[in-house]
């Protein structure tokens with residue numbers, strides 16, 4: 001059955017854990033969907049894992065639309081959430097509304113995600129009012145890497161912890177249907193989860209969140225530019241891919257691939273008539 005924002009809200013009420021992973025293309029989205037994932041995030045982490053940038057800052061609306069639409073075609077039952085890229089919503093409510101609309105119309109998103117707390121409440125309210133569900137994102141918000149001075153755990157001292165709790169309440173009040181909590185101490189994430197009526201989706205935020213999310217290349221062992229502490233490897237697909245690529249290269253080199261079974265026949269008569 002199709003997961004909706006209502007499915008997400010109800011999961012929290014029923015105490016059922018929500019699972020999400022990222023995807024950026026049709027094949028991966030189809031596999032995640034078949035495995036029964038609740039939600040797929042087309043993350044701006046595609047800047048790192050797909051485009052090879054050092055951070056998410058250079059990711060564009062066109063990137064997100066291109067990959068969002070591909071994922072949407074593969075996601076029959078999963079809720080598709082598409083990240084709003086850096087500077088597509090921070091500048092004004094008008095930008096936020098226009099760009100959220102494009103992610104839904106052209107990127108076929110079921111919902112959009114944006115980073116930030118009280119400072120983006122007007123944007124969240126306007127997007128939600130237009131009928132576009134919004135997922136919030138607090139804690140380590142990677143689009144603020146230059147303000148943070150690096151990827152670090154957030155909300156550790158009393159002021160920062162209180163600010164995170166206040167931000168969560170403010171964006172919940174503004175209408176987000178769920179909140180990603182990234183790289184925050186587990187006990188703080190638990191407090192936030194108890195304080196808001198919408199599900200929290202943790203990444204490096206402990207076991208008491210209402211759901212979890214990871215970047216799929218991280219959990220499959222396909223990405224190694226950096227490996228945050230919160231990543232658990234469920235497979236070593238990177239090594240498996242390398243071994244398969246090497247097998248192919250070796251066989252092509254030896255002339256062992258292709259054999260007759262991978263080729264196409266033609267009648268000898270036709271071949272003999274050629275000059």
Ligand SMILES: Nc1nc(=O)c2c([nH]1)NC[C@@H]1CN(c3ccc(C(=O)N[C@@H](CCC(=O)O)C(=O)O)cc3)CN21
Pocket residue numbers: 044045048049056140142151152153183215217218223226227228229230
């Ligand atoms: N492949 C990938 N996985 C991600 O989880 C991810 C991306 N890309 N790109 C966008 C952001 C960047 N993220 C990151 C990147 C690095 C850390 C990291 O190195 N964290 C340190 C924190 C150290 C500390 O403050 O104690 C860690 O060791 O976990 C965390 C999140 C999460 N997102």
Ligand SMILES: CC(C)C(=O)C(=O)O
Pocket residue numbers: 022041042043044045046083137180182203213214215
């Ligand atoms: C890590 C998740 C939450 C994200 O925002 C992304 O993949 O871009």
Ligand SMILES: [Mg+2]
Pocket residue numbers: 043044045083142
């Ligand atoms: Mg993101």
